[in-house]
Amino acid sequence: MRPAELRRALQLGWPLLLPTGSVEYHGPHLPLGVDTVLTQELCRRVALRIDAVIAPALAYGPTGYAVSGPDQGTVDVSTERFGRHAKDVLTSLWDIGFRWIIVVQHHQQLDGPEALAIRQAASEVIFERALQERGPGWWGRAPTDPGDNAFQRIQLWPSVLPPADQIVRLADHAGFYETALMLGCAPELVALERLGMDGPWFTATKDSRARDATPPQGAAMWDAMTAAWVSALQKLTKPPRPTPDQLTVTGLF
Numbered sequence: 001m002r003p004a005e006l007r008r009a010l011q012l013g014w015p016l017l018l019p020t021g022s023v024e025y026h027g028p029h030l031p032l033g034v035d036t037v038l039t040q041e042l043c044r045r046v047a048l049r050i051d052a053v054i055a056p057a058l059a060y061g062p063t064g065y066a067v068s069g070p071d072q073g074t075v076d077v078s079t080e081r082f083g084r085h086a087k088d089v090l091t092s093l094w095d096i097g098f099r100w101i102i103v104v105q106h107h108q109q110l111d112g113p114e115a116l117a118i119r120q121a122a123s124e125v126i127f128e129r130a131l132q133e134r135g136p137g138w139w140g141r142a143p144t145d146p147g148d149n150a151f152q153r154i155q156l157w158p159s160v161l162p163p164a165d166q167i168v169r170l171a172d173h174a175g176f177y178e179t180a181l182m183l184g185c186a187p188e189l190v191a192l193e194r195l196g197m198d199g200p201w202f203t204a205t206k207d208s209r210a211r212d213a214t215p216p217q218g219a220a221m222w223d224a225m226t227a228a229w230v231s232a233l234q235k236l237t238k239p240p241r242p243t244p245d246q247l248t249v250t251g252l253f
């Protein structure tokens with residue numbers, strides 16, 4: 001994106017989408033960057049449907065080596081230092097002037113160290129910047145203008161929003177769901193034939209067998225996830241116009 005395009009997007013109030021991810025072992029059949037590939041792909045599909053800017057991903061998140069050690073390619077970083085880095089990035093994105101910064105979370109979902117670090121960073125940026133821009137007592141002075149709510153300016157959303165959660169289960173790691181999503185967007189990165197009979201347990205649980213995943217199932221999941229995001233973003237950035245009976249007399253003039 002070039003500076004003139006950025007200025008135009010800011011003038012038009014486009015939201016900024018910030019994908020996050022990790023470098024983590026996802027079984028013998030999927031690439032290490034699955035989580036980042038999926039959040040970037042979601043942003044790409046959303047931005048085909050509505051006006052939005054996509055930021056470069058926060059791609060190295062903490063993994064805690066929960067799934068594998070470095071021998072299988074997993075990268076781990078300190079949650080605290082990741083949070084400080086995320087805060088620097090979010091502060092700069094705020095200063096650029098984005099009205100809405102939506103962070104896209106997939107890896108370890110909403111209660112993992114990566115999501116918690118980002119939420120803490122976002123909260124700190126919101127409070128620090130609001131104080132700096134509006135002065136002490138900024139919240140206590142007057143009721144928050146719904147059209148200019150500092151607390152809404154940075155948000156962290158899961159990759160799978162309702163009602164897409166009816167068909168995409170978030171608790172999956174390299175099983176049916178993530179494998180189908182990868183087949184639905186980057187089949188050339190999937191090597192199902194590498195899943196031998198002795199693949200890791202999480203690729204073949206009772207409810208989530210990577211081997212059962214197909215590209216059409218992945219395509220249906222992508223459609224549902226994208227539609228849920230588009231609808232949530234439209235609600236956030238373009239709240240429905242009030243109907244005449246909701247307007248006060250003053251509002252009508």
Ligand SMILES: [Zn+2]
Nearest residue numbers: 034035173174
């Ligand atoms: Zn994953």
